[in-house]
Amino acid sequence: MPAASLAAVRSFVASPQAQPTQANESRRAFAFKGAGKRFGDKVVLDGIDLDVPVGQFLAVIGKSGCGKSTLLRLLAGLDRPTAGSLTFDVKEAGGAEDDGHSRSRFMFQEPRLLPWASVVGNVEVGLTGIASGAEARDRALAILGEVGLADRADEWPSVLSGGQKQRVALARALVGHPRILALDEPLGALDALTRIEMQQLLERIWITQKFTAVLVTHDVAEAVALADRVVVISGGRIALDLDVPVARPRRRGSAELAHLEGRILDQLFG
């Protein structure tokens, strides 16, 4: 079902560069099969089946404590499932294999920048074990240009605004060209206008870099504005799995998005 519906979603995509290759469409980025996680007696996740194709933008929504952040931590390799399995599509385009976690990146709720490293130095952290020296600096400067902070490269993080810090964190997550980007409510602490700017930036970079994005959020409007597919988690299970077949660029506040938003809110509070 995901591959077919993904094709349907993609056919709405306005920009030609956002069109993924046919090979990518049929491939899977990762899959949870009956995955569960318990801490002692407390079951946080239970029987999660989730099949995510390469290049999909997935949003995970749920109330506080529903297990959505745990799902993301499993995906990033910060925790291991206690039941079921999580498998990655381990074949790179060139045929090289890795364990999946190493090509996924995590973006935290807080920027978590090193205060004692310059902006570009912080971005270079994202290339640990991938590149070093002049090459790392060049790649970091290039990605800083993409998030619009090229002129701040040599400043300390403490002089940046909250939104700018989160953009540096985004650059750090993306500089190593991850196949999967896991985002744990990274825009939650930003003011409403900065949030919308960041959402547009995130969408633009996702379209050009074609990674698989998993965004955990409790902002329903954000989820339907950005995602190809929204999953609602409730009580440790998937309560709703909804495609968002709306063309990009999406117009915030459109009737289509509002309708989907309503269905998700009904599921959460109905």
Add this chain to the structure above:
Amino acid sequence: MSGSRSLGRNSIGWLLPVLIVVGWEIASRAGVMSPNVLPAPSAVAEAFWRLTLSGELIRNIGVSTARALSGFAIGGAIGFVLGLANGLSTLSRGLTDTTLQMIRNIPHLALIPLVILWFGIDEEAKLFLVALGVFFPIYVNTLLGIQSVDPQLVEMGRVYGMDRSALFFRVILPGALPAIFVGLRYALGIMWLTLIVAETVSASSGLGYMAMQAREFLLIDVVVLSIVIYALLGKLADSLARLLERLSLSWHPAFQNA
């Protein structure tokens, strides 16, 4: 602009000491203060010149500085290494911290009689006391610094694939550095204090010895000179530490636009 302003801010700190010295000189000349109680600043300056010409002053400052720095190097290095070890390893902390905290509560100057019995009045006695005095501020603050490193940053470093040494040099040590500098400046103060006491009690050279000799011969100008030199050396050590701090903590908001 900002240069001249910071110059102004630095020099304003010297206004009060200069006023005190001028007032003191006037009081001495007017006969308000007897030279047997406190000699005039000009008399102290004369003593300074006399001892500089004889080479005695330079030699004693050299001896005291060498003692202070070698004691500091020994005690500081042990404190720093133990602070790192106990900050990074719970096993090491479990083994040694209780013992160290007990020893810390003994005023190290209370050991002077014991130290004299052990080492006599040789160099070892002074090195031992200075090293012991310097050890604790460095140890406690290094440990505190490492324990206060933001665990979220450590998690970030792990998630981004840093190995143990990268994690230490790029996240933990820089995060602990502000606290380590607090320990360093505090230790420098203890270093001079300990040395003065040790040299006053038992020594055959150094600034403390020079002051005690002068007391025997009622050369009160030399006694005052020694005290002034201690103050200047202490200030010099502190200024060096602050310079070092400013250079290595330029990322810290407290040191920006300074």
